[in-house]
Amino acid sequence: MDEREDSRPPEDVALDERDRDAPPAEATGELDEDDRLKPEFVRDVIDLAESGEAEAARERVGRLHPADIADLFELARSDERPMLAGVLGDMLSAEVLAEMNDYVREELIDLLAPEQVAELASELDTDDAVAIIEDMEADEQQAVLRAMEPEDRAAIEDALSFPEETAGRLMQREFVAVPEHVTVGDVIDRLREDGDLTTDFWEIFVVDPLVRPVGTCQLSWILRTPRDIAISDVMRREQTLIPVDMDQEEVALRFQKYALISAAVVDKAGRLVGMITVDDIVHIIQEEAGEDILRLSGAGDGDINEPIRETYGARVRWLVANLGTALVASSIVGFFGGAIEQMVALAALMPIVAGVGGNAGTQTLAVTVRALAMNQLTDSNSWRAVFREMKIALLNGSTIAAIAGTATALWFGNPALGGVIAAAMIVNIFVAGVSGVAIPLLLDRLDQDPAVASSIFVTMTTDSMGFLAFLGLAVASGLTSL
Amino acid sequence: MDEREDSRPPEDVALDERDRDAPPAEATGELDEDDRLKPEFVRDVIDLAESGEAEAARERVGRLHPADIADLFELARSDERPMLAGVLGDMLSAEVLAEMNDYVREELIDLLAPEQVAELASELDTDDAVAIIEDMEADEQQAVLRAMEPEDRAAIEDALSFPEETAGRLMQREFVAVPEHVTVGDVIDRLREDGDLTTDFWEIFVVDPLVRPVGTCQLSWILRTPRDIAISDVMRREQTLIPVDMDQEEVALRFQKYALISAAVVDKAGRLVGMITVDDIVHIIQEEAGEDILRLSGAGDGDINEPIRETYGARVRWLVANLGTALVASSIVGFFGGAIEQMVALAALMPIVAGVGGNAGTQTLAVTVRALAMNQLTDSNSWRAVFREMKIALLNGSTIAAIAGTATALWFGNPALGGVIAAAMIVNIFVAGVSGVAIPLLLDRLDQDPAVASSIFVTMTTDSMGFLAFLGLAVASGLTSL
Structure with missing residues (x-):
């Protein structure tokens, strides 16, 4: 055949x-x-x-x-x-x-x-x-x-x-550009004649004599228009241009936001120098959206094909940093050593307060990092997001406090201990909520990647605050003493 | 103008x-x-x-x-x-x-x-x-x-x-399909005449008399081909079809893998019923890739515009589950109550072992969940991934053990205590690595979403194992007794 x-x-x-x-x-x-x-x-x-x-x-x-x-x-x-x-x-x-x-x-x-x-x-x-x-x-x-x-x-x-x-690396130099004065028929003839053109393109660009894009034309518009119509009457003047030095993450967000199939890349003088098509962007959208989970956990590139030595280098750095921040929480526990000696049940219960708080902080952190990555959080609604997380934290904190408090009171036959763990839970989950939203927002405002460092700070905060609130309240309530 | x-x-x-x-x-x-x-x-x-x-x-x-x-x-x-x-x-x-x-x-x-x-x-x-x-x-x-x-x-x-x-929800019913026998000229004429056609399309589909797709034709190919050529000589017979009941996540992966701009959707009988274009898929790729971070932390939908009551419901369920698993770790500590009473430094050090282990587990988990979501992990390389994580865990564990062991020995003037924390670190980071890769792989094989439940299991494992290894070794080494 x-x-x-x-x-x-x-x-x-x-x-x-x-x-x-x-x-x-x-x-x-x-x-x-x-x-x-x-x-x-x-x-x-x-x-x-x-x-x-x-x-x-x-x-x-x-x-x-x-x-x-x-x-x-x-x-x-x-x-x-x-x-x-x-x-x-x-x-x-x-x-x-x-x-x-x-x-x-x-x-x-x-x-x-x-x-x-x-x-x-x-x-x-x-x-x-x-x-x-x-x-x-x-x-x-x-x-x-x-x-x-x-x-x-x-x-x-x-x-x-x-x-x-950057866009300059991503773009292809193969694209179709025509001057404003040509007709649809001219364009079709040129496309039929030129065998050297790129195979895959979905739009053509209309340029002025200085090769600056003045409009974009989907191929379907050309196909549906009689031959004698000027291309400038078919094209769309409203264009989304990509500066050649734009970061690929921003390019991806721009493609996504404006549902682009392809876009013209322009240099500093506004001249058309390349084209980016959506199929090259889809990988980047996937990568960038998936990267945050790896950054939050300090897993480096997170590629299963990465050489082990590189993976080890990326991860161990993070674990060492974690070891450092764990010292803060540990020294708080150390400070309450005497109190724990008198009432060793505190040692068994304190990881619960820290653990659930850490989890609540991670939830807020994940939501905030996602919203920042998707450009949903700006100065217009940052404070609203903080207040929203406070409300959710109070609801979550009260629920968990009620359960943990009641269970502890019954288990240990000690209502005061139940009260202490309940109060510590509310405090720690509230602190977790506030730090989970405030720390990434702050890092973002300082032009730092909120996904990279925030989980270390949030975990340090929830661990330390969990131990401090629980052991501190136990001492303050007279259950034990320093 | x-x-x-x-x-x-x-x-x-x-x-x-x-x-x-x-x-x-x-x-x-x-x-x-x-x-x-x-x-x-x-x-x-x-x-x-x-x-x-x-x-x-x-x-x-x-x-x-x-x-x-x-x-x-x-x-x-x-x-x-x-x-x-x-x-x-x-x-x-x-x-x-x-x-x-x-x-x-x-x-x-x-x-x-x-x-x-x-x-x-x-x-x-x-x-x-x-x-x-x-x-x-x-x-x-x-x-x-x-x-x-x-x-x-x-x-x-x-x-x-x-x-x-599913694809049936995503697809648009507006698309261009032509029979095999027409020429490029016929297609262009039809596109010029029919004012009811959809505005945005990038490919047309060629169908047999039963409306089953036999080929796909990019618009650029049509534009570059003389009018008298048969469309069946221009089209590409190798097509990627989307079954109408396919899950949108799989549709997104298929678009991404094969760099599709649009694709024909077919019913059970193989008839063309709709078209999906990449601009509708880009949002899904973004969402699906970003969802894992929210699922791993139990943050539900994770949308900052979600009503607070729904957000509360989604998150608190997770925190309650976490409270349950924290009990396991807590009861291990409780079992060693006597040992802690004799040597209260253990209470200060044990959160470090559990915390760094938890972090190591989260790193492996994030990498594994990502690789599964991107279809990079199959039965062909699952075991390889497990061995890879074991090696990385041993490297990480040895490094952290050396630092934590030395620091503890010097700080407390107690080399035996340093040895115990070092050994516990190696054990816990190794367990973290294995569970971080094995639990999501297992859930995936059981057709469960590996992102949803695995972090609870992994954290429970690293917390429990951290306390068990550290306190258990402290007793076994004679530093303290039950």
Whole structure:
């Protein structure tokens, strides 16, 4: 079956045989219901590759989407990956590498000669090529760049001149821009003639003589408009432009807020220099939204493919900091040593007050960090958020105090002890609520990332306050003495 | 300036005056550098509205994008919103409502008559209309549906027949589908003639006589192909289809994995019934990725606009559960009451062991929950992940043990006590690592959400094990006795 015999579509629209004839992967059973490669399939391919049955392995992998081939490498063990790469050969394509986890890709790239990397990178849009090259060591990076065609090389060097995680790195230099005076027909003719254009674009940009964007035009608008209409009558003048030095997190928020499919990137002079499309942003939205959970717990990058030494470095730093703050809580307990000696039940009960308080603080912290990340909290409603958390804390505190107080009074047959733990619970849960919202807000206002440091401060506060309130009230109420 | 005098583009491509003439909002200073409305602007608009200067307020708000008008309502106080809605009138458009936070929207919708809601909903694509209507009380929902045109009503009732958070709710019924035999020219002519088509689409679907999708065609491919080529020679046969009953989280992962811009939704018989576009998915990716942090901390929906009573209900349930598990740790301490009485320093040191262990557990938990959510952990690499965490835990444990042990030995002048805390640290951080990865993996295998319950189990484990290891070793080493 060759559908291109009679008439060929333009070169880069044509898809290769594999794409055209392959059934969707889900139909052939390689994937489970969550679009993950089935473990038995992964095992099978690796076993075939290991036992020298390269053709059989390649035949199976040939049915997969590049994103799934990337997953196959991620799911293989680190020591199996070079062997798999050897067997699969050119199936480890530029597209597959672009889809791959950074750490796994780095491992594989290290195996290749600079010329091979250069060839792979030149098959990709600038943004994907940069992603492959940016993490290499400086000298290897230079070797790869030297091996590239001057034009590709210039585009990548230009991208690398922008700081990491900015729009300049993310954007592709391939886009369609037309002057204002052309008609819809002119645009269509130009698109039909120019074989060098990028394959995937969803909007075209209309620019003035200085190449500054004056409007954006969705392809559907062009398709639905008669040929003789001027493009300036179809385009939308209201545009959302992305400054080339904008941080990728802000780019992602902007795409999300204004539901963008693509956007023009402009330099300081307002000239169109690139385009960002939503499919490159989706990963960033996912990453940035998921990052907070890792930052709050001090888990560093939190990637399961990260080398163990790096993971250890990131996490242990956090645990040492935690050890330091735990000393504060510990010294409070130490101060009440005499009181505990007289009434050792206090030692058994005090972790409950600290623990539940810590939990209440974490709840508030999670909500506040999320709201800040989603730009929902500004100076307009910060105080409202603080008061809201105070009210919730009083409700939570009263409920927990009632339960813990009653249970303690009955268990120990000591109503005064029940009263002390109840009062300590209210105090600590209130403090937890206030610090859980106030600390991240304060860090945000000081231009610090509220997700990074706040949990250490909040935990220190709830631990210390839990011990202080409980042991202090026990002494103040005459249950015990210092 | 009226650019449409000489020649009009098709009706629904034409944009209204406001869209055409308005400068981008960022240029006029309503927004800060993070695209958030400036607090002084918000205050200004509300003050104008309150003091009866409706025209001035409307004039300011008129420059904003619908997403920013939605933000304005979210940033206003709850008691200011009805007044603001009254002053802004039709600026509170269907599009603004579609962009608004669910809770804030519900508040405003409650103020409207069913006929008004029906009119607003009929201006939107099905997916956005459903989002507005789905959370209403059953009788109000019926009243709104009765007030709608039969066609709109049928589409919405159809959408509501699918479970919440499935593709059937998310999809729009407006899409472009053509039979296989037409040419590129036929498609363009049809798009130019049909004024009822949806405005925003990025791909068209090619269907067989039973309306089952056989291929997808990006608009750019159509634009770049001569008119006489058959559409079946331009389309891509390899498609990613979305079953109508698929959960939205899986839809989001599929969009992300395969970098989709839009996708055909099919019913059980494989017939094309709708289309999902990436701009509707971006919100879901954000939400789902950010949800885990809220679930891990038991913060419920975690929306700062949620009514306090609902927030209280969600959070207090979690704190009560936490109180229950804290009892386990507490009873372990209670068991060692005699040992603590003899050596009260133990009471001061034990929270450190439990606290740092809890932190180590949370780090592993966060990494594992993220990896599961991103489909990176399958049966192929679960054991590898467990061994990886064990190694990291041993490295972390040894480091923390060395620091805590040395410090304790010096501080208390008691090397044996230093040895005990060091050993307890290693044990507890190791247990933390194993439970932090094994508990969420186990919950996932049991088809439970690993983010929801695992932190309670992990904390209980690290607290109990911290106390048990430290106090137990203190007794076993003869430092103290039961």
